[in-house]
Amino acid sequence: EIVLTQSPGTLSLSPGERATLSCRASQSVSSSHLAWYQQKPGQAPRLLIYGASSRATGIPDRFSGSGSGTDFTLTISRLDPEDFAVYYCQQYGSSPQAFGPGTKVDIK
């Protein structure tokens, strides 16, 4: 069973700054089956990135994903006020699939 850890737990930044979020897996994630989701209060999660680096439909290009094996990164190049939210990584390459504990990006 693959366990995901995310760091930092909370990231305090200002609009316009760059955000770098990390997701580490306890075992290699097969075929880069790693996704990132954004969740705002009172809303369902939204898919941002799949296959470690492919943006989902309609996702702005300020969001980018990278990594392979056990180490993955979500980068938001310039934070927009609407980007302050919780971000989860998920591995979907092996069963049981799993989510990381999340990183909260809040306004500094």
Place this chain on the structure above:
Amino acid sequence: EVQLVQSGAEVKKPGESLKISCKGSGYSFTNYWIAWVRQMPGKGLEWMGIIYPGDSDTRYSPSFQGQVTISADKSISTAYLQWSSLKASDSAMYYCARHSSSYDINSAFAYWGQGTLATVSS
């Protein structure tokens, strides 16, 4: 337009049973895996299990195996999550989510339901 519409909020007592639903529309319901995800108050997302409505192939997280039952009725394009005997610790928001690629168990969740809040309290 792909939509997943979940049943409404539920308030139950410990020991009662519950079945919540997720109706898919705008796509071929039988061809995509559907997952159930738990979110306890103020906490993160937990993968509970998945079902392929085409043949009802079902997989569970070890954490939820034996605690819940996932099923689907393809004739009405609806997936279900049910409990036979609820506990207070089952109080949570439950989301259904559809995989992004047809037939592929290894794909991300491109579409989500709005969530069903289950409250279990005596």
